[in-house]
Amino acid sequence: MFKLWPFKGGLRLPAHKQESSLAPLQSMPLPKQLIYPLVQGNGSISQPLVKAGERVLKGQVLNSTEEWSIPLIHAASSGWVIGIQALPLIQPSGMDGPCIVLEVDGLDESVEFNSFADYRTVETKVLLDKIHQAGIVGLGGASFPTAIKLDPPKPHRIDTLVLNGAECEPYITCDDSLLRHFSKEVLSGANILMHIIGVNDCLLAVEDEMQESIAALETAQSKGDFGHIHIVAVPTVYPTGGERQLIQLLTGREVPAGGIPAEIGVVCHNVATAVAVHQAITDGEPLLSRMVTVTGQGVRNPQNLLARIGTPIAELIEVCGGYTDCVQSLIMGGPMMGLALPSDAMPVTKATNCVLVAGQDEVMVDKQAMPCIRCGDCASVCPVELLPQQLYWHVRADQLERAMEYHLPDCIECGCCDVVCPSHIPLVQHFRSAKTTVARREQEKAKADHARLRYDARNARKLNEQMEKAEATKRKRELLTKMAENHKSG
Ligand code: SF4
Ligand code: SF4
Numbered sequence: 001m002f003k004l005w006p007f008k009g010g011l012r013l014p015a016h017k018q019e020s021s022l023a024p025l026q027s028m029p030l031p032k033q034l035i036y037p038l039v040q041g042n043g044s045i046s047q048p049l050v051k052a053g054e055r056v057l058k059g060q061v062l063n064s065t066e067e068w069s070i071p072l073i074h075a076a077s078s079g080w081v082i083g084i085q086a087l088p089l090i091q092p093s094g095m096d097g098p099c100i101v102l103e104v105d106g107l108d109e110s111v112e113f114n115s116f117a118d119y120r121t122v123e124t125k126v127l128l129d130k131i132h133q134a135g136i137v138g139l140g141g142a143s144f145p146t147a148i149k150l151d152p153p154k155p156h157r158i159d160t161l162v163l164n165g166a167e168c169e170p171y172i173t174c175d176d177s178l179l180r181h182f183s184k185e186v187l188s189g190a191n192i193l194m195h196i197i198g199v200n201d202c203l204l205a206v207e208d209e210m211q212e213s214i215a216a217l218e219t220a221q222s223k224g225d226f227g228h229i230h231i232v233a234v235p236t237v238y239p240t241g242g243e244r245q246l247i248q249l250l251t252g253r254e255v256p257a258g259g260i261p262a263e264i265g266v267v268c269h270n271v272a273t274a275v276a277v278h279q280a281i282t283d284g285e286p287l288l289s290r291m292v293t294v295t296g297q298g299v300r301n302p303q304n305l306l307a308r309i310g311t312p313i314a315e316l317i318e319v320c321g322g323y324t325d326c327v328q329s330l331i332m333g334g335p336m337m338g339l340a341l342p343s344d345a346m347p348v349t350k351a352t353n354c355v356l357v358a359g360q361d362e363v364m365v366d367k368q369a370m371p372c373i374r375c376g377d378c379a380s381v382c383p384v385e386l387l388p389q390q391l392y393w394h395v396r397a398d399q400l401e402r403a404m405e406y407h408l409p410d411c412i413e414c415g416c417c418d419v420v421c422p423s424h425i426p427l428v429q430h431f432r433s434a435k436t437t438v439a440r441r442e443q444e445k446a447k448a449d450h451a452r453l454r455y456d457a458r459n460a461r462k463l464n465e466q467m468e469k470a471e472a473t474k475r476k477r478e479l480l481t482k483m484a485e486n487h488k489s490g
Contacts, residue, residue: 034310076308113284134280140270152262169334189274297359298327
């Protein structure tokens with residue numbers, strides 16, 4: 001029995017997993033169009049490498065970047081660039097941003113993919129560059145560039161790889177499906193990740209209710225060289241799949257506030273990221289597709305789909321039999337942390353783990369908020385051990401400095417406090433907007449500080465010039481006086 005260190009708080013939520021997990025996995029047919037936002041999930045913006053009218057091949061890079069912090073985008077099939085247009089982005093701001101639009105030509109012609117015969121003989125920095133070149137980001141939803149996460153700052157000594165297959169948010173089953181159908185690839189990806197970060201230990205967390213996934217992994221493990229990967233069944237409690245919560249549960253170590261897991265010797269990746277790394281290193285394939293759960297009362301046949309990145313969500317809904325009469329809203333992600341989608345014309349991105357086509361009972365309906373009765377229920381479920389009622393009090397009063405003292409940035413926006421609040425206060429909404437305000441004020445302050453520094457430097461330079469000028473005039477006068485005196489005495 002593997003020892004666990006449970007974190008405080010969290011909730012057991014109705015799972016709603018079977019709706020999608022019982023249906024067979026299906027690969028999406030080739031879409032008619034592919035759409036690639038140049039503003040990516042982590043907010044980074046890149047320049048297009050292609051122009052309207054150009055033909056591209058499957059696997060061809062579409063954007064230009066030298067930096068690992070900006071992920072590369074690849075065409076998921078061959079076709080023609082029909083434009084670079086401003087289209088709505090899947091972001092909380094709901095703003096438009098530039099997108100490359102491809103018309104798929106149906107030929108699915110590919111560039112040549114180059115892999116390594118034996119990755120163990122390849123230098124780490126070459127493997128990391130390959131992962132960057134393959135456009136791999138965290139596929140759990142955060143979209144952080146994988147190559148950067150695999151190359152933590154040097155003072156940190158890493159001893160453990162955590163693979164996150166604890167898909168704790170209700171409705172989402174894409175990782176469960178991936179673990180059942182691609183268990184060997186998950187384990188192979190784990191081996192490559194361990195080789196890159198130089199560790200001998202991998203903890204692969206799977207929720208205890210995902211019994212089929214656990215069985216598939218154990219079968220794959222018995223057939224290969226995967227003995228040093230520990231498959232750990234973790235309790236089905238939300239938000240066990242949160243990076244910090246999972247690391248604490250598995251290792252007993254706490255990621256410091258504002259810090260990264262590498263500071264406590266851990267690197268954590270999602271199981272789908274491990275499969276993408278396996279495909280890049282052993283098959284040479286960049287990240288072209290991902291598993292997406294399409295579920296909810298608003299879609300006829302909920303299921304998991306293997307979809308090309310860039311596919312419009314409307315095409316996924318169509319493959320799932322279309323909308324039912326009770327569709328209420330579209331959400332990317334789950335009901336707890338998902339983002340509302342304004343339309344189904346938006347594409348599958350690297351962050352799209354789930355499309356929840358929610359019926360009326362499946363989303364938290366905005367109820368009339370009432371005054372806080374100080375019951376403390378929110379604090380008892382907070383997995384970060386915050387005091388949500390205190391935070392709320394300071395945020396409401398615009399006392400953001402006090403909210404910072406109560407660790408506002410540590411809130412992971414899991415929504416547990418919202419679920420239990422008897423006064424129906426939309427706490428997360430308040431915390432999210434307070435964080436945005438803090439970030440904006442910090443940006444404005446940094447800008448003002450920068451402008452003040454420039455102004456002071458300009459004034460100092462002017463003063464210096466004036467003093468130098470006065471000094472030169474004085475020296476000139478003294479010289480002239482001296483010359484006049486010499487002239488008189490001569
Ligand atoms: S949303 Fe934030 S404050 Fe509320 S329970 Fe989650 S971490 Fe705690
Ligand atoms: S759960 Fe709601 S009512 Fe209770 S203390 Fe928290 S904010 Fe106040």
